[in-house]
Amino acid sequence: MKVKLLFFAALREQLGRPAEELELPANVATVAALRDHLRARGGEWAQVFAPNRPVRAAVNQDMVQAEARIKAGDEVAFFPPVTGG
Amino acid sequence: MKVAVQREDFDLGAEVRAISKNATIGAVASFVGLVRDVRMTLEHYPGMTERAIRKIVEEAATRWQLIDCTVIHRYGELAPNDQIVLVAVASAHRGDAFAACEFIMDYLKTRAPFWKKEHRAGGATWVASRGADDEAADRWKQGER
Numbered sequence: 001m002k003v004k005l006l007f008f009a010a011l012r013e014q015l016g017r018p019a020e021e022l023e024l025p026a027n028v029a030t031v032a033a034l035r036d037h038l039r040a041r042g043g044e045w046a047q048v049f050a051p052n053r054p055v056r057a058a059v060n061q062d063m064v065q066a067e068a069r070i071k072a073g074d075e076v077a078f079f080p081p082v083t084g085g
Numbered sequence: 086m087k088v089a090v091q092r093e094d095f096d097l098g099a100e101v102r103a104i105s106k107n108a109t110i111g112a113v114a115s116f117v118g119l120v121r122d123v124r125m126t127l128e129h130y131p132g133m134t135e136r137a138i139r140k141i142v143e144e145a146a147t148r149w150q151l152i153d154c155t156v157i158h159r160y161g162e163l164a165p166n167d168q169i170v171l172v173a174v175a176s177a178h179r180g181d182a183f184a185a186c187e188f189i190m191d192y193l194k195t196r197a198p199f200w201k202k203e204h205r206a207g208g209a210t211w212v213a214s215r216g217a218d219d220e221a222a223d224r225w226k227q228g229e230r
Contacts, residue, residue, distance in 0.1 A: 009128050009200035010211045054214075061133035063196060077130060077198075081214035084127065084158060084199025085118055085170055085190060 001026075001072035003034075008079035011055065014044050024070070031057045032066035034076060054081050087155040088138045090129060095157045095171055104153040104175040114182035115173040116190050120163045123203045125212075127160040127169070130198035134158070141192040145174075148188065149181040156189065158199065188225055195222040 006019050028037045035057075039049035049055065058077040059068055070076060087103075089095075101113050138156050145151060153175040163169060172189045176182040201212040 006130070008130055008198065009202070058130070058133055058198070061130070061136050063137070063198075077133070079130070079198060080200060080211065082195065082198050083201045083212045083214050084129070084197050085194035085218075 003070060003073070004075045006075065006077040008077065010080050011048055011078055014048055029069055030066070031059065031064060031068045031070060031076065034070060035066070055079070056081055086142055086153065088135050088142065089157045090134050091157065091159060092161040094159070094168060097171060100155050100157065100171060101173055104155055104173055107152060109177060110152050110175045111177045112179040112182040113173060113175045114179065114186040115171065116186050117168055118170040120165050120167045120169055122165055123205055124164050125204060126162055126202045128200045128202070129160045133198050137197045138193060141189055141196060145185045145188050149185040150176055151181065151185055152176055158197065160199065191221040191225065194218045
């Protein structure tokens with residue numbers, strides 16, 4: 001299934017891209033599994049998605065927990081803890 | 086309800102007047118956040134930001150009696166002393182207006198997708214999130230208020 005990934009702030013800078021379209025294998029069906037999938041790319045990806053790094057996620061513009069499910073066509077965003085206000 | 090995420094500055098007086106045009110309103114509480122000390126760039130997640138703020142205001146409206154509410158948050162380049170954020174809440178009585186205004190601000194700091202990058206002489210750095218902000222938002226869950 002195909003999803004759209006978005007990256008913001010420090011993650012966007014470190015990964016060198018604001019967005020990408022990605023075809024996911026069938027076994028990648030949650031945000032946690034997607035994080036593992038991206039971490040396996042190595043290099044900067046391994047650093048950004050290291051287990052101890054605080055990364056937040058949103059699916060279709062709602063903040064979600066790691067166990068949230070992903071389906072075809074979803075917009076999945078990864079970003080650092082927010083610092084507005 | 087008005088939610089705006091914009092580059093442009095805002096006028097507190099005009100925004101407060103705009104939500105005061107109703108004879109049932111007895112109180113308007115407002116908060117303005119300013120840039121302290123350093124030049125910064127604010128990034129946000131277009132679409133989600135407005136959606137997240139609306140959800141926070143809707144949650145506030147389930148807890149307190151709100152008649153109207155305006156939230157404006159700026160993004161882009163900001164300098165020391167610039168206004169960043171406005172929360173203005175209109176209600177029949179001050180208790181609801183004060184509490185809802187503080188609740189919206191506390192939740193905005195932990196749930197609305199904004200990120201600050203500070204520009205200092207040594208270079209630019211992303212601001213780390215503060216545990217104190219999470220605690221401020223969490224206390225609304227524990228029934229302390």
